[in-house]
Amino acid sequence: MTDVYAPIRPLFQPAAQPASGTPASGYPRNSRIQELFEAQAAARPHAPAARHGERTVTYAQLDAHADALAARLTASGARPGDLIGVCGSRSLEALVALVGILKAGCAYVPLDEDLPPARLRAMAEDAGLRIAVTLPGSTRRVRGLRASVEVGALDRPAGSPPPGTAPPRPGSATDCAYVAFTSGTTGRPKPVAISHRGVVRLVLSDAELSPPVPGDGVLHAYGLSSDASTIEIWGALLTGACLVIADREELLSPAALERLIDEHGVTVAYLTTSVFHLVARTRPEALARLRFVSAGGEAMDPRLANAVLAACPGTTVVNFYGPTENAVVSTAQVLAPLPDDAAHVPLGRPFGASTCHVVRGVVGKGGEHLGGGDDGVLGRAVEVDHGGAGAGRE
Known part of the structure; x- marks a missing residue:
């Protein structure tokens, strides 16, 4: 972590620590994702769960279609603990697929069709996929699957599951919820299993950086295969907010992104650093209607961060950092104006139910540098998710 002086707002007050030294847990760490979603659907069935252009799906509709898909998966041979592929791109139907797979007691593996065919095949092979859910418009470039189940049309009633196909309910918060793949910068991309508890930690464990609430619109801009889509999708669906799906062209044009924010009531956006920088360079005021915006995935430019802070005085701007292995986010910095130099x-600081240990680099017997960074960072941060997401080193 860099040792940089900057006047900052405190991120949070440390929670009381039990005698063991493990951070106190103040989030539903023993709940599974689908259980928390079902609670939201029961509490606000007619509220919009997601929007894409002129199409909207309510919590009740999403819940019913996910139940129907879970029943079809079970009838097709899916069993609790199986990994199920999701072939396609971000859409309303993709949300049905993710919730339905979890309701079936399985874990999802996004196979976003924006990725090269060779990478998709490698991902499916490494995950050992036998069954996949196919989204509308998918070209089904993954071969060798035993079964492919399609998502039903959302403009029709979901219908009742056939008798005897009710999805299984037993399970644990430590069960795998999804499999993401590392970026592959050090070789072949590797699958990483993330638990339900890891996702719940990501969305609900940080009391100071409060999650979305009913009435918020959460931008969905990441591809399904990006682990960062996790905080967008479940940040909305586990809190009663509305997920607003962006098209590619809206992310490439700050003016188009601003129209999407204004017309669909987007108030929360978790942006890639590249999109954040693009908007900051050309039209930083496009983010002024947001109450919260973050960037992550690459180093943030301090000058561009200052540009957004100046143009958006009412917006909380956050720098997120974390590896795939620790369920997306491990540290968060709430920004105030940075020094010009x-x-x-x-x-x-550590995000939610995580702790961070900064390990200073040392020199090995052969003179090699161990543990230090080659990117101007003094040492490396080791993130340990006490919520059960797994531990990662970056």
Whole structure:
């Protein structure tokens, strides 16, 4: 973590620690994702769960279609604990697929069709997929599957599941919820299993950086195969907010993104750093209607961060950092104006139910440098998710 001076707002007050030294848990760490979603659907059945252009699906509709899909998966041979592929791109139907797979007691593996065919085949092979859910418009470029189940049309009633096909309910918060793949910068992309508890930690464990609430619109801009889509999708669906799906062209044009934010009531956006930088360079005021915006995935430019802070005085701007292995986010820095000569934006403090240990690099017997960074960072951060997401080193 860089040692950079900057006046910052405190991210949170440390929670009371039990005698063991493990952070106190104040989130539903023993709940599974589908259980928390079902609670939201029961509480606000007619509220919009997601929008894409002129199409909208309510919580009740999404819940019913996911139940129907779970029953079809079970009838097709899916069993609790199986990994199920999702072939296609972000859409309303993709949400049905994710919720339905979890309701079937399985875990999902996004196979976003924006990825090259060779990478999709490698992902399916490495995950050992036998069954996949096919989204509308998918070209089904994954071969060798035993079964492919299609998502039903959302403009028709979901219907009741056939007798004897009710999805199984037993399970644990430590069960795998999804499999994401590392970026592959050090070789072949590797599958990483993330638990239900890891996702719940991501969405609900940080009391100071409060999650979305009913009435919020959460931008969905990441591809399904990006682990960062996790905080968008479940950040909305586990809190009663509405997920607003962006098309590619809206992410490439700050003016189009601003129209999407204005017309669909987007108030929360978790942006890639590249999109954040693009908007900051050309039209930083496009983010002024947001109450919360974050960037992550790459180092944030302090000058561009200052541009957004100046143009959006009522917006909380956050720098997120974390590896795939620790369920997307491990540290968060709430920004205030940085010094003009700042070379870095700080990574911040531990996010939610995580702790961070900064390990100073050492020199091995052969003279090699162990544990230090080659990116101007003093040492490496080791993130340990006490919520059960797994531990990662970056």
